[in-house]
Amino acid sequence: MERFDPASVVQTKYLFFTGKGGVGKTSTACATAVYLADHGKRVLLVSTDPASNLQDVFSLALDRKGTEIPQAPGLFVANLDPIKAAEEYRESVVAAYRGVLPEAAIENMREQLSGSCTTEIAAFNEFSSFLTDEALNRRYDHIIFDTAPTGHTLRLLQLPSAWSGFIEQSKHGASCLGQLSGLADKRKLYETAVRTLSDGGKTTLLLVARLEETPLKEAERAAEELRGLGILRQVLILNAVAPPGDDAVSAALYEKQRQALAQMPEGLRRMDSYEIPLRAYNITGIAHVRDMLRTDHLEDAQAAVQAREGHRLSDLVDDLVRHRRKVIFTMGKGGVGKTTIAAAIALALAKRGERVHLATTDPAAHLKFVLDEGSGIRTSYIDEKKELKKYQEDVIREAMAGGIAPADLDYIKEDLRSPCTQEIAVFRAFAEIVAQAEDEIVVIDTAPTGHTLLLLESTAAYDRELKRSQGKTPASVKKLLPRLKSEETETVIVTLPEATPVYEAERLREDLQRAQLQVRWWVVNRSFLGLETKNPLLRARAAQEAAWIDEVNRKASGREVLIPWKAESLKGAALLSL
Structure with missing residues (x-):
């Protein structure tokens, strides 16, 4: 695979960098912008990433x-704050x-506009x-955006009904309804x-x-979705x-990366692909x-690595037992290992x-590979699709019945x-699974965000979101919100020892705290710090992790679990070694 070389890859005025949090899109966008400027181009770099650290870069x-x-x-660099x-x-x-x-109605309106969809539209x-802006077009050879709009945002902007009075008048109560209210005067701007x-000659x-x-799966999903909207130059x-x-x-x-490359999704194999080497340092x-x-860059081989004395996962589990937690969520962005x-x-x-019940939104087959049959754990799979x-x-049926x-x-x-x-x-x-916490400990590896819980907690939104699909509020749902806020529940945040995952984890904690769900324990997963390696690249990378582990330690008031990077896939009894 070829190295990423902006001189040969960059052929259009507009460049949009996108990808999951923590993959390095900001670093790559910055390096591309500097390269082009060094080669005589006038460049504007614009970040709309909530976790942007361009001022530090x-x-x-x-x-x-x-x-x-x-x-x-x-x-020139502009740092927008979405x-x-x-x-x-x-x-x-x-x-x-x-x-x-x-005022209660005003707060409900604000919560309706507090989700990720609103942030995307605002960005x-x-x-x-x-x-x-034609003046900007004339002033710069390239305009680079760190973080592209999602397919959902672009589809919303293309819908005629998004600009009608339907938003204010509808009683059907779609969950993110209203994020376009008041923006009708900018419709032409958005259309342009x-x-x-979608113009491959420009973008x-x-x-x-x-x-x-x-x-890789996230990249394939984004590529297919955006390709379906006409963004073909990828x-x-x-x-x-x-x-x-x-x-x-x-x-x-x-070897682990070679295996991932060999199993790369077919949709990505058809794309022009380039690589950037692993760097030990933070791109600042x-x-x-x-x-x-x-x-021709050589890494610093003299990195000093000082191990951190984090808790083991067994310490976290001892604490859960001591405080008699009945409902345990692991939460975090995709890919952190929750x-x-x-x-x-x-x-x-x-x-x-x-007695333990483990529920997941990952395919049930995955749990079969993680847990042995004799583990004594009851498992269930929530099929999101x-x-x-x-x-x-249910919602469409009711909407059509209403004419x-x-x-x-x-x-x-x-x-x-x-x-x-x-x-x-x-x-x-x-809700149905959590209701079973009467008789067993329920562990769930993803949960509704604080925004969703607040959306459902508001009386108006609660009735609208649940009654439209069931006609009544189930008993399990009525009991759920009070239970999640009680001492029975523990929420564990999982992150990685890198800038973006830590920033995103902190935003997740703030979101949960708005819904009055307290977070006590954090898990820092896949750390190279403390591993016995003489490789200068990995030693230097481990040294860079220290600042982020210390940051999590402060946020968690010392209740952080540090889990080292593992070459093997963890299964069965090996999980107890974490």
């Missing part, structure tokens, strides 16, 4: 318009109702001007932006992934590709940004004589594909 205070980087003449933009957007929508509606609102995105989508199963960049090893640990890492400072894409951690916690509880389809059918217009029905159908709706769809299945 360039050691410079940034604004929303574009700040020139002194060490890279010709490069969280702030979403807050401003929420306030602009609800302002007209202040003093008219009760798109921010960078649409960069796509459509969407056309630019290239660069999907960044790592040679791991989950990021490139795959595989980041952090390890070289052949010179000791047991580095050789195992190399202009020197490291330039070095990221260099072919299913494995959930299985390990369940097995450790069973070994202590507890099945639950979502049933929920969608909804075809265009508005299209909006409902699109809204039913949103992240919030999927959580709500599986909510009933979660």
Whole structure:
């Protein structure tokens, strides 16, 4: 596979970098921008990533318009804040109702506009001007975006009903309904932006992934979805590709990546693909940004590695037993290993004589590979696709019975594909499983987010979201929210010792705290810190992890579990070694 070389890959004015959190899309976007500027191009780099650390990357205070980087003449960087933009957007929508509606209704409206869909729309609102401003087009040779809009966002913007009075008038209550309210005056701007995105002569989508199963699957899913919307010019960049090893640990890492490459999804195999080598350091400072894409760069072989004394997973389990927790969630972004951690916690509880029920949204076959048949753990699988389809059918049936217009029905159908709706769809299945905590400990390896719980807790939203599909609120659901906020429940956040996963984990904790679910324990998974390796690259990388492990330690008030990177796939009794 060829190295990623912007000189040959970059052929369009607009470049959109996308990928799962933590795969290195910001680093890759920055390195590409600096490379182009170093080769005489005028470049604008725009970040809409909530976890963006561009100010740290360039050691410079940034604004929303574009700040020139002194060490890279010709490069200007704008750091948009989608969280702030979403807050401003929420306030602009609800302002007209202040003093008219009760404060409880205002708060309900704000919660309706607090999900990921609203943040995406607000971000798109921010960078649409960069796509459509003729003066910017003339000023820059390339405009690079760190984080592309999702397929869901783009489909919403293309729906005629999204711009009708349906949003204000509908009583059908789609879960993310309202994120486009008040933006009708920008419809033409958005239409131009969407056309630019799908013009292969103007725009290239660069999907960044790592040679791991989950990021590759996510990249394939994003590629197919965006291709279906007409964004056909796509490139795959595989980041952090390890070289052949010179000791047991580095050789195992190399072999694990080779296996992931051999099993890469078919949809990605058809794409033009490039690789960037594994770098030991965090991509901060202009020197490291330039070095990221260099072919002649040598790593620092003298990295000092100081081990951290984190808790073992057995300490976490002892604490769960001591406090008599009955419902245990493992939560975190995809790819951090929460299913494995959930299985390990369940097995450790069973070994202590507890009756345990492990539930997952991962395919049931996966659990069969993780747990031995004689583990003594009852397992169940929540089929997200099945639950979502049933929920969608229920809502559409009711909407059609109410005589909804075809265009508005299209909006409902699109809204039913949103992240919030999927959580709500599986909510009933979660409720039924959690209800069994009367007789056993229930471990669940994913849960509804704080936003979804708040959405359901509000009386108006609660009735709308549940009654429309069942006609009544099940007893299991009535008991669920109080139980999740009680001392019976423990939420364990799983993350990786890297910048973006830690930032995203913190946002997840804040989201849960809004719903009054407290987080006590954190698990830092797949750490190279403390491994016995003489490989200079991995030793240097381990040293870089220390700051993020210390950050988690502060957030968790010392209740963090540190789990080392493992070459082998963990199964059965081996889970107890974590």
